Amino acid sequence: MTDMVKPAETEDPIVRVSHVWVYMGEALALKDVSLVIERGKFIGLMGPNGGGKTTLIKTIVGLIKPDRGEVVVRCPAGKAIGYVPQEEYIDPDFPVTAADVVEMGLYGSMGTFPRTTGEHRARIFEALDMVGMKKHAARSIGSLSGGEKQRVSIARAIVARPSLLLLDEPTTGVDADARDAFFQILRDLRGGLALTIVLASHDIEVVPAQVDEVVCINQRVFVHAAPEEIEDVADFRSAYGCEFEFLAHGKIPHRIIGHHRVDEAGEGGDDA
């Protein structure tokens, strides 16, 4: 633990990750990760490629079972987790419309033999409206741009009205204008739906300015703080770059990260 890592104690967190270890085959992906996410926060989960961001997201949503430790997610009854995986795992030619994709977000709450009702349709169009995609409801998913697809993915993830939304590298391949619009949508949704948001990204230039707290992870949590609490943004950027550079050589810059041994940083992990 460092000075920049918050203690894993708070009254009613929505997510509590306690001493989690995850191995992907032989490789260590997460090493004794402890993390508390408070309700209503917008968290930027950052770190170098292969640092374990995707693994941590998947562990929180239950796709990966930790080898050691515990993850507790406390959502109110009937409130599912909203999850937006990396876009590369979505077939761009899948034969569905934007509205069909959003409807998929309701399947989990439709019971054993799901049938679409008028209320479901209203919620689908409401979700599409929230992300500014209502007029594109009938377009096939393959005909949408990267930014439009991401908005549809968010509409799918929020249509079941979750209290927790996790997004994995959602701005990859999206241009600057679409990225700005994307963060504006997330801010609007957060206010309108009382969402807690966890966004994994390696985009050091943009994400810290958009979130309440930054969690910097590379196998373990190195930094968990509000962006303004980090000495200054330039330092953080520098440290992130150096950290990325130095980690490959088994060193960590002490300016940001303290109370660790140099040899702890030598083990690499892959994003799964």
Added chain:
Amino acid sequence: MLEDMLSLPFFQRALIGGILVTVTLSLLSFFVVLRRIAFMGAGISHSALAGVAIGLVFGMNTTLTATVFCAIIALLVGYISRRGRVREDVAIGITFSGTMALGVTLIAVSGKYMSNLFSYLFGSILTITTGDIVLMAFYCLATVALIALFFKHLLLISFNESIARVSGLPVDFLHYLLLVLIAMVIVASIKLVGIVLVSALLVLPAATARQIKGEYRPVLLVSILVGLISLFTGLALSYTFDLPSGATIVLCACALFFICFALSPMRRRKPVKGG
């Protein structure tokens, strides 16, 4: 000509049985293509020969033994593909050849059934009985009913299994259910198109439909239409020119695919990039 054809009892049975299995195979082909499990379908269908051979050798009902054997192989290959240490294509390749070899050996050991081998491999509509029609109806209607009930869930696991899991869907159950349904309909189709050719009808209808339409509802309808056109044209050509019926049906389906592929509006669509 058409009246002559339709007046023949064996042809009537072939037509009824053909409609049942073609519609069901076309529906299944939608998920086979979306989930990219065409090779798995081929592996399961070829294992049917061993299932039939077990029935022949031990004097049991061949449909029952083929169904059970195919379902076991489907579940085994499905399990290996998800959890095994052997790669899926390798597991299917081994199963594909191993079960075919087992089937041929068992039939040879029995000594008296080699003449039937060709009809199991490539179909023989002359051998379709009223009992076979009842069985086809049972297998196909059960499959269509289960697909209808779980259609949305199957669609979501085909779209993205991770999202389906986070939504709380029983992804593994649905995956194995689909494989068992494929195994059942393969067994029901043996007399129409045969073990070797049935895997073509597990792919071609939906693959053809996806050349025409980009949204799943019309894709499903066009898949069924492609299956039925292939069936009717194939049976008519088979009767007229005295050709093997199963092979002619599959050739018609292939021809439809290549025509649609050549004229496809989907193929001309440019990929969309950027924001």
